[in-house]
Amino acid sequence: MAFENNTNLGRVEKMIETLHLIEKSATANRATEAQIRATLAPLIEALARERAKQDRVLSAALYLKLKETGDETHA
Structure with missing residues (x-):
């Protein structure tokens, strides 16, 4: 699925x-803005962790693609 x-x-x-x-x-x-931020902090942190994971995967994929194409200057 x-x-x-x-x-x-x-x-x-x-x-x-x-x-x-x-x-x-x-x-x-x-x-207050501080109260709202404190309440939403766990959600924002969880979303940030997920985004960081995705960024690492995309960076690794880009690195492999550049290496595959021989563009070592950007890899």
Whole structure:
């Protein structure tokens, strides 16, 4: 089963909807920017870790492709 499927896309949509609810709650409760950041920190850190993994994979793939094509100056 492919990762990019309706189930996972639906999960992402739910995350976005939840973020909107948190933003609405922050506004209603007059949360400070620091309070909002503290609440969202675990999510932001998890997303950053995932992005870092993807960047490493892409960097390795690019390195191998450049090496394969003989473009050692950029590898």
